[in-house]
Amino acid sequence: MPEQTHVAAPATAADLMRLPLTTVEQQDHVAAAAYLMKHAGTTALMVLDPWTGQPAGIITEADIAHAVADGKDVNSTRIYEVMTTRPTVINTTTSVRDAAKVMTSGHFRHLPVVGDAGLVGIVDIADVCLALLGPDVSRSPADMSQPGSTG
DSSP states (O other), X not given: OOOOOOOOOOOBHHHHOBSSOOEEETTSBHHHXXXXXXXXXXXXXXXXXXXTOSEEEEEEHHHHHHHXXXXXXXXXXXXXXXXXXXXXXXXXXXXXXXXXXXXXXXXXXXXXXXXXXXEXXXXXXXXXXHHHHOGGGOSOGGGSOOTTOOO
16 A cells, blocks of 8 residues: 655644735725735735734725725725724634634634734635645646536
């Protein structure tokens, strides 16, 4: 019987959280958040309180899309007007499976990760799915056959 190589999947939020953490201030414009998301390659930003430097909330691509759909001008609308305040957080020691449960029950796509020193990262649903599904799904969609194709 051939020996199988097993690559351990990330076990905790600390193993799969995204770094560096990109942040914005709540007084910034929504357009600035969209710009940062695009250039940082992320879909959510932590919003910091400018006086304390502590997390005040989270702004996601969905928040920005809702603002645009509601006819808000992203160049004049402030982040605090559309962000989610006091988002649900997980600890660095939270298991990937438990993070998935929190995301599913709360309908979240992003979870801030806190450690002993406070906010340390963020986990998104793609990170959790990849961790749960394993390395065999790390192929890009272009590598997979299209529906209805013979490949």
